[in-house]
Amino acid sequence: MTKSALLSLLVFIGSAALSVAAPVDYLEPAKPYKSAAFLKDAKAQPVDLSRGTLRVPLITWAADGVTVSANGGLAANPNSALARALKMPVQLEVVDDFDEQVKNYISGKTPFLRGTVGMIALAAEALTSLDRGLEPVVIVQLSWSTGADGFVAKDIKTLAELQGKTIVLQQNGPHVDLVQVLLQDAGLKPGEVNLKFVRDITVNPKAPKDGKFHDPANALRNDPSLTAAACISPDLLTLTAGGTVGTGAEDTVRGARPILTTRTASRVISDVYAVRRDFFEAQKPLVQAFVAAHLAEQKRFQDFLANVEKKAQADAGKVAEFKKLAKPLAGIFLQDEAAVNDYILWAGVDSEIVGLAGNTEFFTTPNNPVGFDATQSRVLAYYEQTGLVTKAQKVTFAGWSFGTDFGPVVKVEPEKRSFATAAEVRRAADSKDASKLFSYTFKFPAKMAEIRWQDYREVFDTMHEKVTRYGGAVVQLRGHADNFFYNFVQMKRAKGEASYQRRIEGSSQFETLSLPTAEEVANSANKLSYSRGFAVKQAYAQYLRENLGKTQDEMDLSRFDVKGMGIADPIVKSPTTPEQREANMRGEMVIIAVEAEVPVSFGADDLK
């Protein structure tokens, strides 16, 4: 046996040993979901209200604290606001295993499903095929994830580099929505990335004691075949040495860096409640009362959080009241009642409780690129492509009229400005933590810096979708000028010439001019390129105003950083043909994750 053959054999044996040794318990998702073993013999049972108590599931998520608070705890409490609204006590139960929730739902233990839009959409086909009465009807949105979930990868910087790589995530959990949308926006098709699934979203004390790992973070630590993982933010910080780059020491993974969290992708993971169709139709006033009580408690939380956001000017009495309210919630969701401040940060920074205005926006605003309809259409298309459903079946919304069913019409608050000044957003975009997510290119004619959104309707639709979905990202608009004339001038100067001939505008005559200097051409290029970048921002503002009817107050253009690149970054370095010159005359829209630079509403210091 030759040396190289021996080496190959050793490598093979080593690899095989490694793969065998990887102590991760991967699950194979049922395709389609309705073929899952636990659904095989399932039969729909009527919802059991005989005990006079309504059972409602929760998951481990800050916004579920709203439900607990409305109910005055987990146990059935006839005096709670929720019970009084429903005229029935409510028993709450934390059920993080979505399949377990589905079982309880089918068996009639509860008419509710608590999940993300993607999770509900995944189960819809299976449930409806079992019984029409089981069709889930989405009744209320609780929140968006705005920092609690993220994506970490080893030795890559952009999502597009994931092609051909393997990613681990929790099966049937909220990160399916996240991974799907990130890959789609990076231009990757489902088959171009390998997905592996585990049971839990993070380390779970209730996981089987089988010596194997069941969560994405530990999978990434122990399986060298993995490149990336979708995980909760605390795990992401641990894996990446506090959001930098892991070294392999102290639970970090060598080369692992955060790609982004939902602080950037702030309109991807939407948490909702759904109820069974048969229950909705039979008990509509009760369901409406549930939603009304929930929205009232969401408003209470929003007010408490807005007070904390006032920092030094906050009403200390209200802060103390909120901490008292949050203490048992920290106990339930963080297993430590002393972690009150952590809970409040989780509720106010890492998630966004949406309230009545957010529900109105999510369910009823037409053409909302991150609304209920668009969100489920996107994720259902993915499920269909990957065989998780046989046919994309849209989930129904309860059809509330939010303006009248739950109180007076909400006055629209001006959109919050992410950055106070142009210099601030420019610093963020140029910071060392900034990482480019996606880009689009616009063409400009020579010497021109005007653009009409009507001429690029599809591009602006896509741009609006991305800008909205990545609500925590900076949108950099980079303008570029062609470098042909600069090269021409420099080349002439290098040859010792001092003049050139230029056509007199509007005539066929030429005039002889002194060659301009480098700084004159560069200044002109800087201005032209900046104006091109700015033209895209202006056209987008016009698109929002003219196409979507947005007012000035409803636009947050503070996230836009316009950058004139001059002639510094041409597509063709030495253009000599019209096509090459045209390729250089362009504007780019680049979406950049700048999480470390984005100001947060409040921090731990504000809660001291």
Add this chain to the structure above:
Amino acid sequence: MNVKHFLRALFVALFLFAPAVDAQETDALTRERDEQTGTAITILFDNSGSMRGDKLKQAKNAFRSWLQTVPADYKFSLITFEENGRLTIPLGERTRDLVAQRVAKLEARTSTPICGALRIAREQIEKRRREVTPYERHVVVVFTDGQETGDPRGARGVQEDIAALRKQTVEVVGVGFHGQGDYMNGVATRFALANNEQELKQGLAKVDAEIGGVDDLVVTEADLAALASFNAPAVPPISAAAAPEAEPAVTTPVDLSTVPEPAQTAPKKGIPFGWIFTAIIVWLVLRSFTKPKKKKR
């Protein structure tokens, strides 16, 4: 009167560079764009002793009438020659009239610290690019009738500092009053003797960054072949120059091998100011007997 002609020509040139402001588009975004890409003019006005008498009076009148014709939305700054150069009016909005008033009150009683004044101009531009916007077009206009007296490098120092400013994409317009200042010729972006209006007009012609089509220029086959393999010096984005960590370009050595030697040798370090003053007076007297050189660009 020649001075007036020159200033009129300078105005025409600057006006050609002015942003095309569409009167219809006056919304907030348009204003923001225009603010970011405006023109900022820093004027270095020589009020040295050599300008005393009718020369200063004539220069002031001409300067004031020119200034009133320049668009009010340009930002202006004035640096005068007191001490080692003084930032008399910082760059800012609506400073045009203030500059005019201050120039009207200037007295000719200083030395000629052009390098010091250029340093102040550079620092102000760097700060503004860092803190306000890197996309403004900066023009430094140096009005002088004399030679550097404050910097031991003398006229060579002025040349070096102008070249360094140009490396920072600052256009430097040298204006030689009364037949002087020609050592800036070939070093400044543009230079003109104030009495040659035609020369000024040609030198300050409008520059576009791009061409519309190949028929806009006379480009020969030989030019295209040369361009295909030509490696033009890199031009970093102006925003990089404005970054706080960027090294000031003025410290970069400047290749002056192709520019004409200054007529005067630099004064030696440590010479008492009284001697310098005397030397300048003698030099000014001698200069008045010599015919000024004219150079075509």
